Amino acid sequence: MKTNEVLISGRHLTKVFGYGKHKTTAVDDVSFEFHKGEIISIVGESGSGKTTLAKMIMGLLKESSGSISYMGKPRQLKRHADRKKYWKHIQAIFQDPFSSFNQFYKVEKLLLDCIRLQGLKLSKEEQLQKMKEACSFVNLKYEELHNKYPFELSGGQMQRLMIARIFMLHPQLLIADEPTSMVDACSRSTILDMLLKLRDENEMTIIFITHDVGLAYYVSDTLYIMERGKVVESGPAEDVIIHPQHPYTRQLISDVPKVHEAWDLS
Structure with a gap:
């Protein structure tokens, strides 16, 4: 559950692409505070800047101006060792799960890499047990998948495999970019429930x-x-x-009939 401890914060973040006439400000003076155990949604239409902001938080894009602090200290990402340390605690699930995995690695290696990333010294039996536990958490059977390549799995299996990786890595922060957009309604609900369970178990x-x-x-x-x-x-x-203040928020809500009707936001 959400605590009062600030995990990560941003101050006056701006990201500009291009120069002169071709300059585009993708993120414009954004500030935030995200707490430990909190679930935040950054909502907007395509082109709103939400994915660019996520990549800045992830450390995949450098901010043009502004700053990000992690655990109360200015974030340092200049050295490879700094980035590697940061990414132990910050993980992501992306919209297209197939782009997140090396298609030439079998499932077994993809899961073993999670153990190596943590620097754990485990016997082969302990490694196997960890991989089985992670697959079981997302309702997959390790024995049926370990020898397969990502392209041999369905989109739903891939999304679950991504969550299995998160289960093994225990990050402090997970960025989930449209994580259910490629699966059906039933799988969508299951994936969300898995992510919420991870939040509850690991803060x-x-x-x-x-x-x-x-x-x-x-x-x-x-x-x-x-x-x-x-x-x-x-x-x-x-x-x-229930009480949207900005016209854009009202527009987003009005485009979702069930939300609109349930709360009578007209």
Whole structure:
């Protein structure tokens, strides 16, 4: 559950691509505080800047200006050793699970790499047990998958395998970028439940990157609404959905009939 301890924060983050006439400000003066155990959704349409912001938090894109602090200290990512240490605690699940795995590695190696990333010294029996536990957590059978390549698995199996990796790595922060967009409604619910269970067991902070207001409301403690690179509204999920203050937030909600009708936001 959400605590009062700030895990990661950003101050006046800006990301600019290009120069001169071709300059685009993808993220424009964004600040935030995400707490340990908190579930946050960053919501906006395509081009709103939400994925760029996520990549900055992840350390995959360098901010043009502003700063990010982790565990109360300015984040250091200049050296490879610094980035490796940071990525032990910060992990991501992306929209396309097939792009997240080396297609030439079998499932067994993909899971073994998680153990090596943690620097754990385990016997072969202990490694096998850890991999079986991770697969069992996401309702997969290790014995049926360990010798297969990613391209031999379905989209749903791949998404579950990604969550199995998170189960093994125990990160402090998980960034989930449209993690259910490629699976059916039944699998979507199952995947969300798995992620929420991980949060409850590990006090993990989760950031959902999504255009889906209904999903955001269902899973989140806090919402950040982004439009054209700016955060136009933020606050507790219930407050933002039931009492939206910004016209863009109202528009997003009106595009989701069930949310709109349930809370009479017309």
